[in-house]
Amino acid sequence: MSVNKKKVFQKLLVAWGMDSILDKTQEECGELIHAIAKNRYKNRRAYVVEEAAHVKLMVERLIAALEAEEEVEREIEQKLAKWLARVEQSFRSEK
Secondary structure, three states, rough: OOOOOHHHHHHHHHHHHHHHHHHHHHHHHHHHHHHHHHHOOOOOOHHHHHHHHHHHHHHHHHHHOOHHHHHHHHHHHHHHHHHHHHOOOOHHHHH
């Protein structure tokens, strides 16, 4: 079964509001941090994957609620360009 995320996100926004989205996003980010910390000591890959999926959904939901898709894409492009410049610089300095 395929679920239309945008429709679900819109229904959740109408039903529960922006405060709920912010609270749940914060909660899921905290759970991902906890999962990553536990993974350092035990191989808890499945736990990290689960929490990463929850965070991804909440971030997508937050972006949709803010109607910020284009702004976020611009930020992503800028961040990727910075990372690429850094990695290329580190390779040049190693030679």
